[in-house]
Amino acid sequence: MNNQDESLLLYLNEAIATTRTKEKLFKIVTEKLRLIFPFDSIAIITFDSTLQQKRIFLRDLLDGAPPIMSDQPDATPIAGSPIELFLREPRVQQVDIADLLIQYPDYLPFKRMYKREMPNLTISPLRTSGQLVGLLVMAARRRPTFAPDDLTLLEKIGSVIAVAVSNALAFEEVARREQEKSVQLSINNALLSSKNREQLFHTVATELDRLVPCDYFGLRIQRRGAATESFAEFAKLGGTTFQALSEDRWEGLQGREAMQVETFGLFAEPGIHTGEDFIALTARYRMLRHAAEQHGTRSMLGVPLWVKQDHMAVLVLASRNPHNFTPADLELVKSLAPQFTLAMQNLFAFEQIEALRAQLEQEKTYLIDEINTTAKFEDFVGPSGVMQQVQTRIRQVAPTDTTVLIQGETGTGKELAARALHNLSPRRERALIKLNCAALPAQLIESELFGHEKGAFTGAHDRRIGKFEMADGGTIFLDEVGELPLDLQAKLLRVLQEKEFERIGGRRVIKSDARVIAATNRILEDEVAAGRFRADLYYRLNVFPIRLPALRERPDDIEPLMRHFLERFTKQMGKPVRGLRERDLRGLRQYGWPGNVRELEHVLEQAVIVSEGPFLEFAGFSATRPTVAPTETGGPLKTLKEQERDHILAALHRTGGRVSGPNGAAVLLDINPKTLEARMKKLGIQRTVGVAD
Incomplete structure (x- = not known):
């Protein structure tokens, strides 16, 4: 070995001792080597301790040319590649790529070198402490000529580079473990601090992505013979940050459930599926083929969190990179699996407790409402x-389970009659569950009636118990049943006929022994004739009809009702008993009461509040009430439509034109604000009319 060779080795040793970044080190090595050995491309390949996996450590930093092996993954098997030949005889050697391509015709890096007219390889083993850690590979357009001393020098340079590579790998491993600990701590903190499912696992997915980059993160529950349930799923949709996935994405996919049933057990054991292995799975599983075709998925990693006979929970990561996941990634995710399992179980328990709490609160609300509004026969005041x-009809039918249809105008006391029917029945110890069919949008009524399962539709974050299920053993009161959409009328008919239903998104048939009481202010015979109400449902509901008369049909009851309400409000408000002028009584009798008993009740409540002298004051009512068609003097009668319009105008005037809110006309008239607005539009009433009149 001459002095120049010794100087080179000394220089490389000093560079290794003072250089911390592998890129700078590689640049130094490349520059010095080119002074002695001619080559056009260079790479350092490292091996794992078992000599099973290879990795490109550094490569192709010459002349700014595109890298030959730019698409190589971090780690690939040695078996099946030309590298296995060099492991059999690890010494400095010169090889013609053309000879290697005969045996390995599909090895892409060598094919590219050959295409770039760099067919000559010089390969030197990298050893440190007798352990083979990698190879130094130099490619050249011309075949170099080496003397025996050159080969000896190359072996010694290989030993020096091996030390540098080992040091760099050690630094990388320390940095990786530090990052791993940091991510694990962040995930652990998230699992301990959050009870919100989406927020929690969004944080987990983001943190895990720092160590194991992926395009999809999913916690899924697979049931034998059923569709997969999403517990938490996120994907990088056109960006670098995760976004929560909705069940809506499956709309329009034919056979989705059957496709997911096929995948049961796919991740019963931890595993990675990359490259050709993943392609083979797409031929076997239609759902994986769908993921590949629609989302570009090319590799997957799966770890089971728990496996039972009929279901299993799995963590799945997916990537568009066909070689994205490594055995080291799998071991890392497996180490985190117990934390994910505990988090899922805690969330399940927390959400179930919250659902039970909400159900109990709802039942408590119904019971308190029943206690505060219990109907008694004395509330049906009137000797008429x-x-x-x-x-009499209420007493007759109350002890039975017969379906009752209560008909009558708004304000005639239909809910009062329903409560009396329930309280006089053997079901009085159970709840009376009520639903106003006109108070909710059509798309929510089905959920209110029958409930829904978690994830059944957008916004269904929890399971909901429906009114029919809550009314089991008790009574369900369907107010304004004439407002039900036709599709829901068919489902209600099934419940009446078969006493069973399913929650939205559910598959389990639920039995309900609920007595049905329905009420409407519409004339259902006319609705049936117009095609707006099913005839078969009408006959199912109209088993025992009870018609509540309008207040104008029972003038003899007005004074007894007034005395009844005055006594109640005077006691409730602690007001003194005041007299009633004969002229006021006469005016109240002559009024048509389009709002019926409810309107009379509100008028008297207001009179008790505002009166200050010895007599009740009705000045506000008298000044604003619409002209009433006399019932005793033989004058012309107004139509119900005219009466309704006058009544709404009067209510709007009292509320200053306000429709909704605590002081709005809807509260005064005791109807849903949306229903009132619809009737105003139908009657041609503007919001400002009540104020202007």
Whole structure:
């Protein structure tokens, strides 16, 4: 060995001792080597300790040319590649790529070198402490001529580079473990601090992505013979940050459930599926083929969190890179699996507790409402014959389970009659569950009636118990049943006929022994004739009809009702008993009461509040009430439509034109604000009309 060779080795040793970045080190090595050995491309390949995997450590930093092996993954098997030949005889050697391509015709890096007219390889083993850690590979356009001393020098240079590579790999491993600990700590903190499912696992996915880059993160529950349930799923949709995936994405995919059923057990054991292995799985599983075709998925990593006979929970990562996941990635995710399992179980328990709490709160609300509004027969005040007939029919049907249809105008006391029917029945110890069919948008009524499973539709974050399920053993009161959409009428008919239903998104048939009481202010015979109400449902509901008369049909009941309400409000408000002028009584009798008993009740409540002298004051009512068609003087009668319009105008005037809110006309009239707005539009009433009149 001459002095120049010794100087080179000394220089490389000093560079290794003072250089911390592998890129700078590689640049130094490349520059010095080219002074002695001619080559056009260079790479350092490292091996794992078992000599099973290879990795490109550094490569192709010459003349700014595109890298030959730019698409190589971090680690690939040695078996099946030309590298296995060099492991059999690890010494400095010169090889013609053309000879290697005969045996390995599909080895892409060598094919590219050959295409770039760099067919000559010089390969030197990298050893440190007798351990083979990698190879130094130099490619050249011309075949170099080496003397025996050159080969000896190359072996010694290989030993020096091996030390540098080992040091760099050690630094990388320390940095990787530090990052791994940091990510694990961040994930652990997230799992301990958050009870919000989406927020929690979005953080987990983001942190895990720092160590194991992926395009999809999913916690899924697979059931034998059923579709996969999403617990938490996120994907990088056109960007670098994760976004939560919705169940809506499956809309329009035919056979989705069957495709997911096929995948049961796919991740019963931890595993990675990359390259050709993943392609083979797409031929076997239609769902994986869908992921590949629609989302570009090319590799997957799966770890089971728990496996039972009928279901299993799995963590799945997916990537568009066909060689994205390594055995080291799998071991890391497996080490985190117990934390994910505990987090899922804690969230399940927390969400179930929250669902039970919400259900109990809802039932408590119903029970308190029942206690505060319990109907008694004395609330059906009035000696008139028509009211006596109503009371008789209530007594007759209350002890039975017969379906009752209560008909009558707004404000005639339909809910009061329903409560009386329930409280006089054997079901009085169970809840009376009510639903106003006009108070909710059509798309929510089905969920209110029958409930829904978690994830059944957008926004269904939790399972919901429906009204029919809550009314099991009790009574369900369907107010304004004439407002039900036709598609829901068919589902209600099934419940009446078969006493069973399913929650939205559910598959389990639920039985309900609920007595049905329905009420409407519409004339259902006319609705049936117009095609807006199913005839078969009408006959199912109209088993025992009870018609509540309008207040104008029972003038003899007005004064007793007034006395009844005045006594109640005076006691409730602690007001003194005041007298009632004969002229006021006469005016109240002559009024048509389009709002019926409810309107009378509100008028008297307001009179008790505002009166200060010895007599009740009705000045506000008298000044604003619409002209009433006399019922006793033989004057012309207004139509119900005219009466309704006048009544709404009066309510708007009292509220200054306000429709909704605590002081709005809807509260005064005791109807849903949306329903009131619809009726105003139908009657041609503007919001400002009530104020202007």
